[in-house]
Amino acid sequence: MKSLSEFALAIQPSSTMAIDAMFKQMKAEGQDVIGFGAGEPDFPTPDHIKEAGIQAIQNNDTRYTPSVGTVELRKAICQRLKADCGLDYDFKEIAVSNGAKTCVYVALRALVNPGDEVILPAPYWVSYIELIRMVGGVPVVIDTTEAEQFKITPEKLSAAITPKTKCMILNNPCNPTGMMYSRKELEAIAKVCVDNDLYVLSDEIYYSLTYDNEQFTSLAALGEDIKARTLLINGVSKSYAMTGWRIGYIAAPANITKVVGNYLGHCTGSPSAISQKAALAALTAPQDQVETMRQAFEERRDYMVRRMNQIEGISCIKPEGAFYVMMNVEKVVGKELFGQVIHSDDDFASLFLKYGKVAVVPGGGFGAPNFIRWSYAASMDNIKAGLDRLEMFLQGKAV
Ligand SMILES: Cc1ncc(COP(=O)(O)O)c(C=O)c1O
Missing domain, CATH: 3.90.1150.10 (Aspartate Aminotransferase, domain 1)
Structure with a gap:
C-alpha cells in the first residue's frame, strides 16, 4: 500500500x-x-450559558451558519473586545471557529508558505510547534530562562529574525508559564515586529485570568501599525469554562479574515450553531x-x-x-x-x-x-x- x-x-x-x-x-x-x-x-459552564444552548436547540437554531460565525456573535465579540481591551474591530474582521486551537491552525494557514519561519518563544503551549509544522512552516524557537521570567526581549527577538521570518506567536498570558507581558514590554516587541514587517499571532485566550490587579494589555491596542499585522486569537473556553463548546475566534484585518473564511468554508463548514448561541450569552450577559x-x-x-x-x-x-x-x-x-x-x-x-x-x-x-x-x-x-x-x-x- x-x-x-x-x-x-x-x-x-x-x-x-x-x-x-x-x-x-x-x-x-x-x-x-x-x-x-x-x-x-x-x-x-455557568447556568445562563447552558440555558442559552438549550434554548438554541428548542428554537431550532440547529443549522449551518456562515463559515466564520453568525453576524450577531461576531458583533458581540467586537463589543467585548472594546469593553475589555479597548479594541475597535468591525464584525467583518472577526472569524469564529471550533475553538482557539482551530483558529491558530487556520491563522497559520492564512500566513505561512512552506519553508517560512515562525518564531516561537519557549516555554510554549505544546500544540504551537506541531501546528507550525502542519502548515509547512519552520519553527524557530527562542529560549527564555526563569531568571528572565520566561519572557523574550526585543534583542532576542531581533536576533532570531531572518529574511524567511513570516510571523511570531506570542501567548500572553502564557501557557505553561503563566507570565504576562507588561504594556512597556509589549511595545518593545511590537516595534521589532513592525520594523521587520512581521505578522504576530497574539494568543490572548487567558486574558481575563490575570492576578494582583495587573492590567492586561492586548497587543493590537498598541497602535494601528501593530494592529494591522496582528491576528488576535481568543475564545470562550477558559474565561467562561466552556472548553467543550468549542468556540474561538480570530480578530484581524478583513483581508485576512476573508481568506480564513474561504478556508473554513471548505473544511469546517461552520462552527456549531448551538455553541454560538451559548457563546453569545456568555459574552453579552453580566460578567460577574x-x-x-x-x-x-x-x-x-x-x-x-x-x-x-x-x-x-x-x-x-x-x-x-x-x-x-x-x-x-x-x-x-x-x-x-x-x-x-x-x-x-x-x-x-x-x-x-x-x-x-x-x-x-x-x-x-x-x-x-x-x-x-x-x-x-x-x-x-x-x-x-x-x-x-x-x-x-x-x-x-x-x-
Ligand atoms: C495557549 C492556548 N491557546 C489555545 C488553547 C485552545 O483553546 P480552545 O479550547 O479554544 O481550542 C489552549 C488550550 O489549552 C491554550 O492553552
Missing part, C-alpha cells in the same frame, strides 16, 4: 499523553491519584461569574506558590495569569529517589505519579526541560493534598 502523508506522519503525539494514560489507568484501577494536568477550568472564577484561581495560585517555595529542593516563580505554575526541579535532577536516579523532568513526573500518586506534566514538551507544570484548575482540597504528597515524595516517602 502507498504510504500516508508525510505531513501527517511527522506530527508528534502530545508529550503529556504518556503520563495522562498512566494516570487514567491508575484511576480506573481505583487508586487514589490526584491530577494536576488539566488545561481547562474545573468549574461547570468570570470574576468569581478569577478570584478562585488567584486564591489557589497564592496557596500553591507559597507552599512550593517552602518545600526544600524545588521552587517556582509567581505566575501573573492563566492557571499554571512552572515548578523548577533542577536541584532534584541527578538525585536518587526510591532507588532511581532522576535524570529529567520526565523521570520526575513518572516517579511522582508512581510513588506520590500525583499526575503533573513534564516541561520537556513545552520546551522547558527541568520544569514541571502544575495546573491549579483543581479544587483547593486537591491542591493541598497534592502539595502534601509532593513534600512526602521529596523526602522519599511513598503514598
Whole structure:
C-alpha cells in the first residue's frame, strides 16, 4: 500500500499523553491519584450559558451558519473586545471557529508558505510547534530562562529574525508559564515586529485570568501599525469554562479574515450553531461569574506558590495569569529517589505519579526541560493534598 502523508506522519503525539494514560489507568484501577494536568477550568459552564444552548436547540437554531460565525456573535465579540481591551474591530474582521486551537491552525494557514519561519518563544503551549509544522512552516524557537521570567526581549527577538521570518506567536498570558507581558514590554516587541514587517499571532485566550490587579494589555491596542499585522486569537473556553463548546475566534484585518473564511468554508463548514448561541450569552450577559472564577484561581495560585517555595529542593516563580505554575526541579535532577536516579523532568513526573500518586506534566514538551507544570484548575482540597504528597515524595516517602 502507498504510504500516508508525510505531513501527517511527522506530527508528534502530545508529550503529556504518556503520563495522562498512566494516570487514567491508575484511576480506573481505583487508586487514589490526584491530577494536576488539566488545561481547562474545573468549574461547570455557568447556568445562563447552558440555558442559552438549550434554548438554541428548542428554537431550532440547529443549522449551518456562515463559515466564520453568525453576524450577531461576531458583533458581540467586537463589543467585548472594546469593553475589555479597548479594541475597535468591525464584525467583518472577526472569524469564529471550533475553538482557539482551530483558529491558530487556520491563522497559520492564512500566513505561512512552506519553508517560512515562525518564531516561537519557549516555554510554549505544546500544540504551537506541531501546528507550525502542519502548515509547512519552520519553527524557530527562542529560549527564555526563569531568571528572565520566561519572557523574550526585543534583542532576542531581533536576533532570531531572518529574511524567511513570516510571523511570531506570542501567548500572553502564557501557557505553561503563566507570565504576562507588561504594556512597556509589549511595545518593545511590537516595534521589532513592525520594523521587520512581521505578522504576530497574539494568543490572548487567558486574558481575563490575570492576578494582583495587573492590567492586561492586548497587543493590537498598541497602535494601528501593530494592529494591522496582528491576528488576535481568543475564545470562550477558559474565561467562561466552556472548553467543550468549542468556540474561538480570530480578530484581524478583513483581508485576512476573508481568506480564513474561504478556508473554513471548505473544511469546517461552520462552527456549531448551538455553541454560538451559548457563546453569545456568555459574552453579552453580566460578567460577574468570570470574576468569581478569577478570584478562585488567584486564591489557589497564592496557596500553591507559597507552599512550593517552602518545600526544600524545588521552587517556582509567581505566575501573573492563566492557571499554571512552572515548578523548577533542577536541584532534584541527578538525585536518587526510591532507588532511581532522576535524570529529567520526565523521570520526575513518572516517579511522582508512581510513588506520590500525583499526575503533573513534564516541561520537556513545552520546551522547558527541568520544569514541571502544575495546573491549579483543581479544587483547593486537591491542591493541598497534592502539595502534601509532593513534600512526602521529596523526602522519599511513598503514598
Ligand atoms: C495557549 C492556548 N491557546 C489555545 C488553547 C485552545 O483553546 P480552545 O479550547 O479554544 O481550542 C489552549 C488550550 O489549552 C491554550 O492553552
